[in-house]
Amino acid sequence: MKIHKFDAHGHEGETVGDVAHRRIRSDIVHGRLKPLQKLKLDALKEKYGVSVSTLREILNRLTVEHLVTAEGQRGFEVAPVSQDGLRDIAELRILLETHAIRRSLAEGDLDWQGNVVSEHYKLSQVEKTLIGGNDGMVEQWVRQDWGFHHAVISACESPALMELHSSVFDRFQRYHMLVLDFRGKPAADEHQQLRDLVLERDADGAVALLERHVRSGVEHILGTGRVP
Known part of the structure; x- marks a missing residue:
């Protein structure tokens, strides 16, 4: 499911992963997750209620959108601003x-x-x-x-x-x-x-x-x- 700010309220048919993707994306855009903040999978798992494998998929999607950067074997962090x-x-x-x-x-x-x-x-x-x-x-x-x-x-x-x-x-x-x-x-x-x-x-x-x-x-x- 594509997530945009202009989507209808309710998000019918969303999976748990869809909800987590929307929440993480919103937290980055709205500054609740700060630039260069490390995105530790264990902490995100607790906060957003999804598995580590689902989180990796979400963060890879957000990397494509330039909202997250991948650090190779070191994991992910929120994309910088400049x-x-x-x-x-x-x-x-x-x-x-x-x-x-x-x-x-x-x-x-x-x-x-x-x-x-x-x-x-x-x-x-x-x-x-x-x-x-x-x-x-x-x-x-x-x-x-x-x-x-x-x-x-x-x-x-x-x-x-x-x-x-x-x-x-x-x-x-x-x-x-x-x-x-x-x-x-x-x-x-x-x-x-x-x-x-x-x-x-x-x-x-x-x-x-x-x-x-x-x-x-x-x-x-x-x-x-x-x-x-």
Whole structure:
């Protein structure tokens, strides 16, 4: 079973291994398992309730996604983060997301437009709270940020593109979760502008704004001094 943040709640039909994979993946993306942390199989076995053989399979899958690194005979550890790594994954996100935006704007229907408006509304309410001084909602903002950007490209009619974008977005989002710092009104204004450009079907404008938006986010994350 493919695990994405946009899967329906409930995860019917999951095996114990599927559940463990989702939990470990989420713990890495959300910073509960820290960069370079050793992933000791005995401890993971107790925490996630699966066998060592299942854990090895899960960690090998996460290695393919660049969320875990294998150390040969020494085992596994959470993948590192770096400034170059953030810039690299940001450029890949831009490449995928701008292509998906163009396709989505060409194919999207009225229901898609409504979903874009709905997801932006939810994101904007969290952003208003953050701008008002409630810093405790940054983690929720990261989730709503995903929801809005996913909604924008959801009409691209390419499951393979959506799956790859989801994986790349997770790796980008991981940096946000490690610094937990909101860029403020500029980010909120860009989201509103992106919503408007999308509804106007202005593909060139939306793509140009998205590129600036992601790169500004990168500079903000690096400006916190929390990425080695």
